[in-house]
Amino acid sequence: MAGESIKPIQQKTLSLRKYELKWGFFFISPWIIGFLLFNIIPMVASFLFTFLDYNLATPDQTRFIGLANWKRMLFEDPEVLYSILRVFLFGLIQVPISLLFCFLLAIIMNSRHLLGKNLFRTLFYMPTIIPIIAVTFIWRGVLNDHDGWLNMILFKILPLEALGIKTIRWLHDPKIIYLTYTFIGLWGVGNGMLIFLAGLQRIPTQLYEAAIVDGAGSWKRLIHITIPMISPIFFYNLIISVILLVQYFFVPYVINTASDLPAGYPDGWSNFVMVYFFKNAFSYFNMGYGSVIAWVMFMITLLLTFILFKSSRNWVYYEG
Numbered sequence: 647m648a649g650e651s652i653k654p655i656q657q658k659t660l661s662l663r664k665y666e667l668k669w670g671f672f673f674i675s676p677w678i679i680g681f682l683l684f685n686i687i688p689m690v691a692s693f694l695f696t697f698l699d700y701n702l703a704t705p706d707q708t709r710f711i712g713l714a715n716w717k718r719m720l721f722e723d724p725e726v727l728y729s730i731l732r733v734f735l736f737g738l739i740q741v742p743i744s745l746l747f748c749f750l751l752a753i754i755m756n757s758r759h760l761l762g763k764n765l766f767r768t769l770f771y772m773p774t775i776i777p778i779i780a781v782t783f784i785w786r787g788v789l790n791d792h793d794g795w796l797n798m799i800l801f802k803i804l805p806l807e808a809l810g811i812k813t814i815r816w817l818h819d820p821k822i823i824y825l826t827y828t829f830i831g832l833w834g835v836g837n838g839m840l841i842f843l844a845g846l847q848r849i850p851t852q853l854y855e856a857a858i859v860d861g862a863g864s865w866k867r868l869i870h871i872t873i874p875m876i877s878p879i880f881f882y883n884l885i886i887s888v889i890l891l892v893q894y895f896f897v898p899y900v901i902n903t904a905s906d907l908p909a910g911y912p913d914g915w916s917n918f919v920m921v922y923f924f925k926n927a928f929s930y931f932n933m934g935y936g937s938v939i940a941w942v943m944f945m946i947t948l949l950l951t952f953i954l955f956k957s958s959r960n961w962v963y964y965e966g
Contacts, residue, residue: 692937695937696716698711699715700933700934701932701933702931702933718935718938719935719938725922726919726922726942728917729918729922730919730946732915733891733892733894735824736827739824739825740824741887741888743832744828744831744838745883745884748835748839749842751770751835751839751842752845752846753872755767755839755843756846770839771839772836773833773834773836774836774837779900781830781833782896782900782901782904783900785833785897786817786905789816789830790817791813791814791815791817791818796816800814817901818912820913823915823916827894827897827898830897841882845875845876846876849871849872849876854867857870877961877962877963878962878964880962881962885954888947888950888954892950894918894920895924898916898918898921899924919939919942919943927939927940
C-alpha cells in the first residue's frame with residue numbers, strides 16, 4: 647500500500663520537473679538562438695573558410711584549396727609569428743602595469759581615510775562607458791608631438807629642453823610606443839578597479855584585527871592577508887587581460903588610420919596579430935587566409951587560458 651501511494655507522488659514530481667524544464671528552455675531560448683546565430687555558426691563558417699580561396703571582392707570565384715592557407719601561415723608568412731611575438735612583448739609591459747594600477751587604485755578607493763569615495767569611484771569608472779573610438783581620438787590629440795597637452799605640461803614643469811629633448815614622440819617612437827599604448831589603456835581601468843574593490847570589501851575584518859594584535863604592520867597585512875584573499879580576483883582580471891590582449895586592435899588601428907599612417911606604424915611595432923588579421927580579411931578581402939589567422943588567435947587564447955588555469959592551483963587561494 648505504501649509503495650502504491652508513493653508512485654503518484656513520484657509521477658507528479660516528475661511531471662512538475664518536466665514542466666519547469668520546458669519553461670526554462672523556453673525562457674532561455676532567445677539566448678540559445680542568439681548564441682547559435684552569432685557565435686557557433688560564424689565559428690563553423692570561419693573554420694570552413696580556412697580551406698577556401700575566398701575573396702570578398704570576388705565571391706563567385708571561391709574555390710577549395712585544402713590546407714594551402716594553413717601551409718602559407720605556417721611556412722610562408724613569417725609576419726604571423728612576428729605579430730604574435732609583438733602581442734607577447736606588449737603584454738609583458740601592459741598586463742602587469744594595468745593589473746597593478748587597478749589594484750593600487752582599489753586599495754586607495756577602499757581606504758577609510760579617503761573622503762568622497764563614491765565621487766572618485768564614479769569618476770574613475772566613467773571613462774569605461776565612453777566609446778573606444780572617441781577615447782582613441784582624444785588621446786591622439788593629447789599625445790600629439792607638437793601641440794599635445796601632455797608634452798606642453800611636461801616641457802613646462804621639467805627642464806627637458808636643457809637636456810636636449812625637443813619633443814617626445816609618443817605615437818612615433820618605436821622605443822616607447824608600447825608604453826604609450828599602456829598609458830592610454832590606463833584611462834579605462836575603472837572596471838578592473840571595481841572588481842578589485844569588491845574583492846577587498848569582502849575580506850573579513852577579523853583577519854586584519856587579529857594581525858594587528860599580533861603586531862603585523864601594513865606591509866605584512868598586504869602580503870599575507872590582502873593579496874592571498876583576493877588572489878581569485880587577480881586570476882579573473884588576468885584571464886580577462888590576456889583575452890583582451892590577443893584581441894588588441896582599436897587603439898593602434900584608429901591612431902594610424904586617422905593620421906594617414908600605414909598599419910603597423912611605427913616600423914611595424916603596432917602590427918599586432920589582430921591588426922594583421924583585419925588587414926588580410928577586410929583590407930585585402932582575403933577571407934580564407936584571414937580566417938586562418940583568426941583561428942590561430944583563438945587557439946593562442948585557449949592555450950594561454952589553459953596554462954593560467956593549470957597554474958592557478960599553485961597561487962590562487964579559495965576559501966573553504
